[in-house]
Amino acid sequence: MxxxxxPAAFSLPTQATRHFACNVTGATDTRCTWSVQxxxxxxxxxxxxxxAPASPGTYHVVATSVADPASSASTAVTVTVPVTNKPxxxxxxxxxxxxxxxPPAQVDMTAxxxxxxxxVAPGGGSLxxxxxxxxxxxxxxxxxGLSPDGVRSIEDYLIKKAHDAGRKALLMMGGAADGDGFLxxxxxxxxxxxxxxxxxxxVAHDYDGLDLDWEDKFEGSDEITPHVSGAEAKRxxxxxxxxxxxxxxRRPRYQGAGRAALLTLPGYTVxxxxxxxxxxxxxxxxxxxxxxxxxxLMSYGIGTTWNGNGWLSWFSSxxxxxxxxxxxxxxxxxxxxxxxxxxxxKIGVGIGFYGIYFGPTITGPRQDTERNPVYETDDVxxxxxxxxxxxxxxxxxxxxxxxxxxxxxxxxxxxxxxTGSGRNPAGFLSYEDPLSIAAKAxxxxxxxxxxxxxxxxxxxxxxxxxxxLLGAVKRNxxxxxx
Numbered sequence: 001m002x003x004x005x006x007p008a009a010f011s012l013p014t015q016a017t018r019h020f021a022c023n024v025t026g027a028t029d030t031r032c033t034w035s036v037q038x039x040x041x042x043x044x045x046x047x048x049x050x051x052a053p054a055s056p057g058t059y060h061v062v063a064t065s066v067a068d069p070a071s072s073a074s075t076a077v078t079v080t081v082p083v084t085n086k087p088x089x090x091x092x093x094x095x096x097x098x099x100x101x102x103p104p105a106q107v108d109m110t111a112x113x114x115x116x117x118x119x120v121a122p123g124g125g126s127l128x129x130x131x132x133x134x135x136x137x138x139x140x141x142x143x144x145g146l147s148p149d150g151v152r153s154i155e156d157y158l159i160k161k162a163h164d165a166g167r168k169a170l171l172m173m174g175g176a177a178d179g180d181g182f183l184x185x186x187x188x189x190x191x192x193x194x195x196x197x198x199x200x201x202x203v204a205h206d207y208d209g210l211d212l213d214w215e216d217k218f219e220g221s222d223e224i225t226p227h228v229s230g231a232e233a234k235r236x237x238x239x240x241x242x243x244x245x246x247x248x249x250r251r252p253r254y255q256g257a258g259r260a261a262l263l264t265l266p267g268y269t270v271x272x273x274x275x276x277x278x279x280x281x282x283x284x285x286x287x288x289x290x291x292x293x294x295x296x297l298m299s300y301g302i303g304t305t306w307n308g309n310g311w312l313s314w315f316s317s318x319x320x321x322x323x324x325x326x327x328x329x330x331x332x333x334x335x336x337x338x339x340x341x342x343x344x345x346k347i348g349v350g351i352g353f354y355g356i357y358f359g360p361t362i363t364g365p366r367q368d369t370e371r372n373p374v375y376e377t378d379d380v381x382x383x384x385x386x387x388x389x390x391x392x393x394x395x396x397x398x399x400x401x402x403x404x405x406x407x408x409x410x411x412x413x414x415x416x417x418x419t420g421s422g423r424n425p426a427g428f429l430s431y432e433d434p435l436s437i438a439a440k441a442x443x444x445x446x447x448x449x450x451x452x453x454x455x456x457x458x459x460x461x462x463x464x465x466x467x468x469l470l471g472a473v474k475r476n477x478x479x480x481x482x
């Protein structure tokens with residue numbers, strides 16, 4: 001009989017938690033019991049959750065076979081003093097929903113450290129336009145006179161509101177499906193002028209930084225002429241970042257103490273099935289993360305879930321629990337980036353103010369999805385406020401997953417369909433709630449991460465004027481002792 005325990009030796013801060021798994025071969029009963037070798041070395045739950053002690057040191061987690069208590073395995077855990085810096089909270093506001101979701105006058109800037117206005121896009125991308133141009137994508141939120149003060153645009157009103165609250169305002173450039181637009185706008189003949197136009201726009205509207213949402217086509221593109229290879233696509237991305245940095249350095253707006261332009265970029269979690277040798281991400285991903293000031297993981301929705309292709313049903317933005325058939329979570333991705341040279345303090349976690357669901361034959365996590373015909377991931381259709389209004393939160397049964405550190409709702413007996421909606425039935429709904437947000441705040445602090453992004457703060461505003469998820473973020477991330 002052989003007992004194995006994983007993950008292998010690693011470190012975590014004092015009073016942090018980490019999930020362990022045991023693998024027993026040579027016995028029918030593959031269960032393990034858990035213990036910590038050292039006295040006062042922390043505690044283990046029956047589910048394999050290690051709770052580190054308050055004192056730094058090296059301790060050993062032990063897994064013992066239930067079938068043969070003489071067979072066991074252990075792994076070393078180095079417990080360190082945690083980083084205590086206040087985390088960032090970077091929240092996206094979608095200007096094109098400013099008249100229907102979260103009125104500008106009600107936006108609580110004190111719940112954020114960085115306010116991101118969405119959006120503009122590269123010409124030739126999802127909003128068309130000429131390659132190399134900055135294309136407006138915030139609907140009429142760019143138009144003067146439509147803000148609550150009757151003078152400014154909604155965009156400029158919100159930038160001033162952020163500044164009045166002592167917060168930074170960032171411009172969202174790009175988004176999903178803008179990869180071709182970025183590639184067309186960053187040819188050697190266009191790129192420097194494109195960077196200049198972006199920074200011109202930032203200065204004109206008094207932005208403090210740029211959120212560069214280049215999310216796709218890093219593998220290249222056959223959909224534009226001439227074809228762009230993966231190597232060339234990556235070269236263009238790094239060259240654009242360099243040109244933006246150079247353009248920032250030339251502008252008086254970004255000179256002086258506390259005025260340097262901030263550059264952020266949303267990235268992806270990584271599958272444990274696709275890691276490089278040594279449990280690393282591809283080097284270009286690490287280099288990209290290190291080239292910006294915040295590298296925030298879009299761990300919500302399809303960032304951590306999938307339907308079919310060998311996946312079991314899984315959660316939006318789980319902290320722990322990745323396996324070969326649920327291969328993405330926050331912690332394994334953070335560790336992979338760190339092994340590749342990315343400081344933890346540069347990485348942010350993702351919090352989605354919307355849900356995803358699987359069909360009625362799936363009523364919880366870790367279930368076979370190969371024959372599941374329903375997999376709904378539309379963030380607009382499943383924004384938190386609409387889920388509340390349509391009864392998703394008042395039907396089904398709420399569960400908490402101790403391993404993944406997220407909650408979910410289960411709708412057995414044919415699933416749940418909001419009355420008159422015509423929607424597909426939901427069997428398993430994954431979403432953020434105040435408990436999972438609190439867990440992420442603890443994880444960010446304990447793991448020494450930079451902070452979190454929210455997509456999107458519009459989605460949380462309820463008809464009674466409350467924002468329960470944003471309120472939970474404010475309480476847990478921006479207080480000294482969550």
